[in-house]
Amino acid sequence: MGDILQIANSTVFWIFAFIVVAIVAFQAIIFLWIASRSAGQADMNPSEVRTAIRSGFISSIGPSFGIAIILISLIALIGSPITLMRIGIIGSAATESSAASIGASAFGAELGADNFPIEALAAVMWTMFLGGTGWLIVTMLFTKSLGRTQQKIQKHNPKIMAGVSLAAMLGAFAYLASQQMITSMNHAVAGIISVAAMILMMKYADHRNISWLKEWALGFALLIGMTTGYLTTFIL
């Protein structure tokens, strides 16, 4: 495994990784520009723009560290630059580690084994990189037609679109939360507490008209849920 990691961590792969990082950062900056150019027409004033940016930043810190901690497990298997490339664009620790192990076994090798030839690393990379382009290709080709469908509905009856977006969000997160909460009692507690914390904070913020609390609510709810879940491991 030592030799293979030396190859996987070579300068060329670091260069590729930083090109990928640069593209992701470039896209984010371009869309910040697009959004700020149209903010006025979408009924957002400059102070609301700052509020939106601030709450996006605050809310992303927790999840980003969560993602970063999980990726450490991948570094040991495929090296730092390849991990950075795979996690930095579409793909999570779960999808990429399954892709890596499938790619390795297609070559007849096992991830993390002592005898891991460079061809097996190549098989792993093909599976991960081509596998990840699936989402990218579908999004690139079909977002435009999804947009046209949405505009048709919007023109026909704008109220339906409002109902659909609210329901889609509720449905997706009710499922994701249920799936996590059945893992263990501690997970269930973490989930329920963060739902409750969120509802209480948002109600209170609405009631007292405290806008900063709405920006921090997700971060707080996350911290409260994680802490409670962890603390209950001592009693449950």
Next chain:
Amino acid sequence: MSNAAEQTQVVLNNPMPETPGIAGSSSMELFYRRSHFWGRLTLFVIILMSLVPPLYISFVMDAHPGWGVIGTGLVGYASFIGIMWILEPITYYPTLGVAGTYLAFLTGNIANMCLPCSSAAQKAVGAEPGSEKAEVAGVFGIAVASLTNIIILVIMILGGTYIISVLPPFVESMFGFILPSIFGAVLGQFAYRTPKYGIIALIIGMAVLFAPIFSLIKIPICVALTIAVVLFMEKQKGNLNG
């Protein structure tokens, strides 16, 4: 109940900022045109860039594993992930919007980062779901999240092993509960004004979770059922009549 009704009123009476004037509609058209152009271009470049590392290791480092091996690996992976390539963009599109979809599917971590950050930004400026204001506010949320995420990733990759070694072990155990906490918090964020719909969504979620269905299509099914039930209930109340 009264809360639910109030929320519905707010959502349905203010789905869009007035009737957009000529300037307004043309500028939002510009927003969509720019989003499609830059979204497609950046995705296209990253797709090309995704081919470079495997081509490099195969043909420059001369370690080609053979197309048969690559095919086997891809087919094995696509057999359970392939359906997500199509279902995920469709499932998340109504909430992410055009620009949000381009951003979220490039940076990844859609459910655990992009959607929560998009909705946090929307709630912070008081935008109602489905409105143009929500779409633009969500773009700010996701774009900033994408930047934060990539910066934290780079820091962690460069100093990761060191940072992990100085963190007290309980921090890592706490992060074991990050997923139920994120998902629960976002559910609360959307359900707090319509608790009834939140409970309905949870019941549907649990039912679908335990139903004997092919597991990868469970989220889309849950989303579709929730949309159907919510639209039906809104219709009963007469809230959807143009």
